[in-house]
Amino acid sequence: MFLISLFLSTLFLAYSNGANDNFKGVATLFGSRTTSYQTAILWATITTFAGAVASIIFASALVKNFSGKGILPDAIANAPEFHIAVAIASGLTVLVAALTGFPISTTHCLTGAILGAGLVAKGLQVNFAALGNLFVLPLLLSPVIAIALGIGIYSLFEYLSEKWNLQSNQKTLDACHFISSGIICFTRGLNDTPKIVSLISIIDYFSIQGGMITVAMAIALGGLLNSQKIAETMSEKITSMNHTQGLSANIVTGILTIAATQFGLPVSTSIVSVSSIFGVGLMGKKVNLGIFYQILISWIFTLPTATIVSGITYRLLQG
Template identity: 45%
Template sequence: MLILLFIAACFLAYSNGANDNFKGVATLFGSGTTNYKSAITWATVTTLMGSLAAIFLAGVLVKNFSGKGLVPDSLLTGPEFAISVALGAALAVLIATKIGMPISTTHGLVGALFGSGVVALGSSFNFAKLGSTFLVPLLVSPLIAAVLSLLLYFVFNRLRSRLGFTKETCVCVGKEYVPVSALAANGSMLQTIAVLQPTSLKIGKQQHCQQVYQGHFLGIGMQRVLDSAHFLSAGVVSFARGLNDTPKIAGLLLVAQALKLEWGIGAIAVAIALGGLLNARKVALTMSKKITRMNHGQGFTANLITGLLVTTASIHGMPVSTTHVSVGSIFGIGTVTGRANYRVVSNILLSWLLTLPVAAVCAGITYWLINLI
């Protein structure tokens, strides 16, 4: 049973990495600051650092997500409860990942704790602690993130104007090579050649336009300063995600005494990194391209708010969702620029509503089957 618990926890960690790892760097890719490969590499490195830092900074979250207070300690001494929680949450997150929906692993864990606990205890389950410790932070955090990102963008935009930094859009002017296929006498294609066209001015679609910032700050080009700050803020978000999510999963191993805290967090950290590297692309496209279009400054603002909120919540033991906070921040930017895709956001909100009941059902059935056997 302990081996099964370890496998279930690593499966949950892998699913978490696949759905969550790219969220910290979504604005880097979405704003065109870097490509997908560089973004996911940066996310993996900084998330791993946050996961390892959780050994020293996130003891409260380990305790909360072990199930203490929600169910009696007698239920936590065996691995059956922890296995059902891990598998229930993992299945819900994996389903969402396959369809490209950025849901909350935190939300999945809460649903799984609820499902397993209710099947095991019925009305004796601690519903009051579930609401105060888990649900309230999950509901409030995306609203706070959206409002703060909206306000901070106004402040940054006004500050940029006063300092004389301007935004400019590049337009391509020059000669263009157009591919032309050369045909043989019988009509078959022999080769493709490029023909040089006269000098022209070409304006593409709006989504292909790239805004750059002009001016200098302390002798350094403003665009370079902003891109560096953007990378740093994305690293902060990914670090905060590793710091916040890793102990939630490691807590399942700790209570059943399957592994020591340090070894448990190390194993979970590796599984999270693998999940992000191998299976994050669908959620990456949703977060980066479909919620809203953004430029470098807007992406930096969204990441800054997300990093500050998630890091603060982690240190204080509040189980907020990096997904909820990140989506809220990006949506806040989209709202103020008028570019938010409300249909995509509506689908994301629906997936959030379904996460808890799906995870609860999966975990409840798993717990029932384990005890039946």
Template identity: 45%
Template sequence: MIYILLFLAACFLSFSNGANDNFKGVATLYGSGTTAFRTAINWATLTTFVGAVAAIFLAETLVKNFSGKGLVPNDLIQNPIFATSIALGAAITVFLATKIGMPISTTHSLVGALVGTGIMAIGADFNFGKLSKAFLIPLIVSPLIAGLLSYLAYLIFRNFRKKLGITRNSCICLEEATVILKETQTNVPIESHRSIQLSKCKKKCDESYNGRIVGISAEKAVNTLHFISAGVVSFARGLNDTPKIVGLLLIINALEIKWGMIAVAITMAIGGMLNARKVGINISKKITPMNSGQGVTSNLVTGLLVTTASVHGLPVSTTHVSVGSIFGIGTITKKSNHTMIKKILMSWVLTLPVAALFSAMVFYILK
């Protein structure tokens, strides 16, 4: 019975992960107006699923790390109550964050759940040294690196674009205003006329690129590259997140890792298709406005960092890296929404203790 509960808990975590995380890979596609929401989420679902399947061959180290190996004694890892508590604690945390539209990290939630359950189970014998070295440092450093790299990459790509003679079209807005002249003593209107004046645009202008790259329209080339780069990020996310959840299923001896990966991939895809809109809009539209070229830069940095981390077994958060990359772009354009950034940072700070609390409560109840 407990093994069935563990499998269901892992599926619940996968569903919540897909709802909160799937759209992050394609956030720049929707945010820049390159594609509609439904096209973006369909592309994210497909490429995330492919990344999840690829994890069977490329991400064995992450599976072992998130089983709790090295953090707690091996006999505790073999206890299904331990793994179930971690899965449920993390799942509840991510699910609640999704409902309020906050893009938090499933990785961070899992780490918090590992800590809460581990401390509840063995107290001071929990390996805090490995926790800091193998988990916390990559989680803290990765968004800072992402922000810096996207900042530098955008400067380089912008200068390269200008040297190629590719210009960018934007827009200004004109509006008609009625001017009324009044007699000063009686305040009676004596004349009125209409004028045209510049104003702040009330709607977002679609920016485009002029010029050609190796014989191809610059606008078409940038949009195509943007679409591909978003797929790379979603692939990297599936590659990075799937083994973290599958690590909790290792104790079900009857379930091979590859089938666990496929089960996680399917429920992750379903979660993204059904419940990603609120988080998707917040991360796409409310951190900073951007165009296709800026979106490509952000995606390339995110995809590079997350894929590299996955292959080397480093538990970075796609959420942290993606938001850090987007914020790096906003730092250059000076259009970042600092209020939204503060809310996201606060949700990140709360993720670990909230997940630790939920998982500790679940472990206590099941025990």
């Protein structure tokens, strides 16, 4: 019974992840009016699914990072109740954020949920050093780096546009924009799928490969059905953007997510993509600081919210 509940709660998390995260890679395509919402979400779905499938080969290292092993004793990390609590808490937090238009981090939610269930299970015996090294440090640094790179790359594009009249070749720029969005979605699928699959890795008769395919399908469905609010926030509310700004933000997000996947770091695509859009908006002097501060507050509350919900859920499952 516990294993069936674990499987279903993991699919719920995957669906929620798709709802909150799938559109982030194509937000600049829609925001710059390079394409319509329908085309953007379809492109996001196809490329995210491709990345999720590719994670079977290229990103298996992240499965261990989010299994709880090394952070908690194996007796806890291998317990179905622990994984169910993490999946339910993360899924609820991410889905509520998606439905209210806040692009939060699934990585943050998973981190908080692991911490919450771990604290209830073993108290202060949680390995906080491992938690900090694996999760907290990369998540703190990524927005600062993304904003700085967003400013730098957009400035470079502006300089090159003036020098070489790049705007005259709009079709080429749009093609590059589509390609960069596809790369972001692909790498997000590559990076996020193993994190979610780690929760069902304790089910012996369910292979990692089968888990990744199933999770990939749930992520795709969540994005198709519940991305509208996230699209509105990221494409229109943070800043208005032109084609060059959109492409610049995408390049930053792509570089950082690919680097994170390569080195096995759980950097949040959500934080990187929002921060890069904010960076190019700063250069264009059209950024909506109020919206960015609201998103920032949602990031701050993400981890403790998931921690509390996970702790309560784990205690109820023990009941």
